[in-house]
Amino acid sequence: MNLSTHFTLAELTASQTAVRRGIDNKPSDEIIKNLEHLALGLEGVRMLLGCPIIISSGYRSPALNTAVGGARDSQHKLGLAADFIAPGFGSPIQVARAIAASGLKFDQLICEGSWCHISFTATPRRQVLTATFKDGRVYYSPGLS
Numbered sequence: 001m002n003l004s005t006h007f008t009l010a011e012l013t014a015s016q017t018a019v020r021r022g023i024d025n026k027p028s029d030e031i032i033k034n035l036e037h038l039a040l041g042l043e044g045v046r047m048l049l050g051c052p053i054i055i056s057s058g059y060r061s062p063a064l065n066t067a068v069g070g071a072r073d074s075q076h077k078l079g080l081a082a083d084f085i086a087p088g089f090g091s092p093i094q095v096a097r098a099i100a101a102s103g104l105k106f107d108q109l110i111c112e113g114s115w116c117h118i119s120f121t122a123t124p125r126r127q128v129l130t131a132t133f134k135d136g137r138v139y140y141s142p143g144l145s
Contacts, residue, residue, distance in 0.1 A: 003032075003035055003036045003038075003039035004036070004039035004040055004042070004043050005043060006039075006042075006043060006046055006052070007039040007042055007043070007055075009027075009032065009035065011055055011058070012035050012038065012039065012055060012058030012059055012079075012082065013025055013026070013027060013035075013058060013059045014055075014058070015057070015060070015064055015068075017064060017067055017068055018061075018064050018067075021067055023061065023063045023064045023067060024061060024063070025059065025060065025061045025064050026061075027059050027061075027079055031059060031078065031079040032079070033079075034078055034079035034080050035058070035059060035079040037080065037120055037122075038058065038079060038080055038081070038082060038119075038120055040120075041104070041105075041106065041118070041120030042055075042082060042084075042118075044104050045084075045086075045099060045104065045118065048098060048099065048102050048104060049086050049088075049089040049095065049098060050088075050089065051086055051088030051089050052086070052088060053084045053085070053086045054084060054085050054086070054087070055082050055083070055084050056083045056084060056085065056115055057076060057082065057083040058076070058079070058081075058082045058083075059076060059077075059079045060074065060076040060077055061077070062077055065077050075107070075108070075119040075121070080107070080119050080120060080121055081108070081117060081118065081119035081120075082117070082118060082119075083112065083115050083116070083117050084115060084116055084118070085114075085115050085116070086116075092111055092112070092113065092114060092115055092116050093111050093144065095116050096109055096110075096111040096116050096128070096144050097144055099116070099118065100128045100144060105120070105124040105126070106118050106119065106120055106124055106126060107119040107120055107121040107123075107124045107125050107126075107127065108125065108127045108128075108129070109126075109127070109128050109129070110128075110129045110130070110131055110140065111129075111130050111131065111144055112131045113131060113133065117131075128142070128143055128144060129141065129142060129143075130142075130143065130144055130145045
């Protein structure tokens with residue numbers, strides 16, 4: 001099922017962890033509507049960067065989110081967030097800088113080191129963060145470093 005020109009439901013719900021662990025990651029109709037909104041936002045990212053983007057994580061059911069160690073209040077569980085790379089454009093920090101400098105109406109953009117996290121909501125905050133990993137924990141600081 002196509003959610004937008006370049007993004008499918010299968011792509012935004014795929015999870016190797018779910019397959020390996022037998023976790024049902026099928027979204028509800030409400031979540032599918034959110035995924036359509038996410039796909040439209042991702043189309044804007046793709047257009048801005050001028051190249052395809054590779055999704056590593058989109059929707060996560062609550063069980064899958066727990067299995068991958070996602071945040072309790074993760075927007076992935078709502079179908080509003082995706083983790084991605086755009087190797088045709090550049091490194092994750094270059095991608096994050098381009099998005100942050102654009103007029104895209106994202107809710108949250110996080111440079112996670114080797115990938116970017118982006119979410120789209122009805123009331124976008126344009127929050128930009130950098131994740132730092134230390135002693136098995138993740139710390140978030142404002143802006144891009």
